[in-house]
Amino acid sequence: MMSYRLxxxxxxxxxxxxxxxxxxxxxxxxxxxxxxxxSYCFERTExxxxxxxxxxxxxxxxxxxxxxxxxxxxxxxxxxxxHVAIGPELQGQGIGTRxxxxxxxxxxxxxxHLSRLGGRVSFYSRFGYEPFPRxxxxxKLGPVPIGGGSALPAREAFxxxxxxPGQVRPYDESRDLGDRTRLRWEYDHGRSGAxxxxxxxxxxxxxxxxxPTALRWVYERExxxxxxxxxxxxxxxSTESETVFTIAExxxxxxxxxxxGALMRMLLSRVCDPEPARVTSRLPFDEALSEALQAAEIPHxxxxxxxxxxxxxxxxxxxxxxxxxxxxxxxxxxxGSLVAxxxxxxxxxxxxxxxxxxxxxxEVVVSRTSGPADLRLELTQAQFVKALFGIATxxxxxxxxxxSLSPTLRGLLDALFPRLPAGSGPWG
Ligand SMILES: CC(C)(COP(=O)(O)OP(=O)(O)OC[C@H]1O[C@@H](n2cnc3c(N)ncnc32)[C@H](O)[C@@H]1OP(=O)(O)O)[C@@H](O)C(=O)NCCC(=O)NCCS
Numbered sequence: 264m265m266s267y268r269l270x271x272x273x274x275x276x277x278x279x280x281x282x283x284x285x286x287x288x289x290x291x292x293x294x295x296x297x298x299x300x301x302s303y304c305f306e307r308t309e310x311x312x313x314x315x316x317x318x319x320x321x322x323x324x325x326x327x328x329x330x331x332x333x334x335x336x337x338x339x340x341x342x343x344x345x346h347v348a349i350g351p352e353l354q355g356q357g358i359g360t361r362x363x364x365x366x367x368x369x370x371x372x373x374x375x376h377l378s379r380l381g382g383r384v385s386f387y388s389r390f391g392y393e394p395f396p397r398x399x400x401x402x403k404l405g406p407v408p409i410g411g412g413s414a415l416p417a418r419e420a421f422x423x424x425x426x427x428p429g430q431v432r433p434y435d436e437s438r439d440l441g442d443r444t445r446l447r448w449e450y451d452h453g454r455s456g457a458x459x460x461x462x463x464x465x466x467x468x469x470x471x472x473x474x475p476t477a478l479r480w481v482y483e484r485e486x487x488x489x490x491x492x493x494x495x496x497x498x499x500x501s502t503e504s505e506t507v508f509t510i511a512e513x514x515x516x517x518x519x520x521x522x523x524g525a526l527m528r529m530l531l532s533r534v535c536d537p538e539p540a541r542v543t544s545r546l547p548f549d550e551a552l553s554e555a556l557q558a559a560e561i562p563h564x565x566x567x568x569x570x571x572x573x574x575x576x577x578x579x580x581x582x583x584x585x586x587x588x589x590x591x592x593x594x595x596x597x598x599g600s601l602v603a604x605x606x607x608x609x610x611x612x613x614x615x616x617x618x619x620x621x622x623x624x625x626e627v628v629v630s631r632t633s634g635p636a637d638l639r640l641e642l643t644q645a646q647f648v649k650a651l652f653g654i655a656t657x658x659x660x661x662x663x664x665x666x667s668l669s670p671t672l673r674g675l676l677d678a679l680f681p682r683l684p685a686g687s688g689p690w691g
Pocket of ligand 1: 287288346349350353355357360385634
């Protein structure tokens with residue numbers, strides 16, 4: 264029996280990785296997906312790990328994207344796993360199973376806290392991954408109901424970008440990059456579930472000139488840039504009967520909801536014809552944003568998808584390290600709560616690991632030793648990660664609902680793991 268080992272990919276592996284990947288996925292030469300596989304294997308070789316046989320040939324590969332995700336003022340490190348592939352002639356012999364087992368062990372050694380992937384539940388659940396929801400905010404550009412059973416075609420409903428106190432104009436990198444960076448920071452910094460945001464602005468040497476044909480604008484009011492939106496057509500998602508656009512980046516100054524409305528209406532006026540079309544995005548489920556869009560007469564949907572069979576999936580690679588990464592944030596939350604003086608211990612257990620959160624003198628610390636606890640909660644990984652990013656509160660989860668919580672313990676859990684206007688995308 265051939266033995267295989269896992270190691271980080273090197274430039275010398277790129278060609279074999281590419282051949283393995285396109286053969287495993289059946290990609291046809293010249294298609295967008297084939298081109299994308301090529302650019303991943305050759306230009307992002309170092310983001311892969313490979314499973315090689317005794318003579319060093321690539322039997323399989325895994326792409327790993329390193330994503331730091333915010334939990335309030337702290338961050339956890341997620342490995343986004345993709346392009347899991349075993350060469351077609353080697354499939355079905357248990358090699359993929361071994362490669363993924365070793366990948367998960369490797370992620371733990373590399374210091375990752377969480378991992379996410381999308382794929383067949385029956386396969387990835389073997390390695391501990393659990394189905395996890397995905398969130399989208401989408402705008403459908405089809406007939407818009409106007410009441411009384413009538414509807415307006417999207418091209419009429421959205422043709423006019425509307426009158427606003429400020430102006431929407433094409434993004435000009437040489438002038439707007441600093442404002443764009445600042446807005447993005449103000450909008451997403453500290454937003455749980457969103458990627459860590461850069462505060463520094465890194466101007467390129469050759470800033471792109473404004474492009475009036477691009478779906479990329481800023482909103483300016485009295486000389487101040489208050490919003491930025493960049494959308495692109497998503498050719499991989501578009502079908503013959505529907506064109507799909509994706510919002511790649513969006514931010515606005517929260518005190519100016521007109522910025523959100525004006526930019527989004529500008530986008531819709533540009534993409535509403537021909538219909539049907541759809542704008543999809545990873546905008547946060549945020550009450551302020553939904554109010555701003557509603558005020559701008561933009562019907563939108565918040566989709567929270569719970570898939571099965573093939574699904575987005577999450578794995579807590581290291582619970583103790585995850586909790587340790589967020590103790591400052593937990594201490595901060597506790598300090599600002601009605602149970603600020605609480606002292607005691609809370610035990611959280613996941614299928615593969617259990618940890619104690621101990622609170623003394625207002626400080627939350629993590630210890631692995633089990634001892635007396637004021638509350639023990641046995642959670643699935645999906646329940647824990649929802650609470651971690653504020654997708655839902657811990658007290659909404661069945662294990663907490665099943666426990667008869669005292670008002671103090673309920674207050675403690677709600678203080679530590681509240682529901683938040685979480686960002687989406689990085690976790691699903
Ligand atoms: C998925 C894949 C990596 C598994 O590797 P492998 O060496 O064939 O896997 P093993 O022999 O260890 O196990 C076979 C299992 O793969 C699973 N599998 C087959 N196709 C799969 C797919 N498209 N996605 C996920 N799992 C798959 C089956 O559930 C099978 O399970 P079983 O053991 O209950 O029969 C490999 O088949 C492959 O490269 N497929 C094509 C590319 C692909 O679909 N990748 C997954 C993207 S999410």
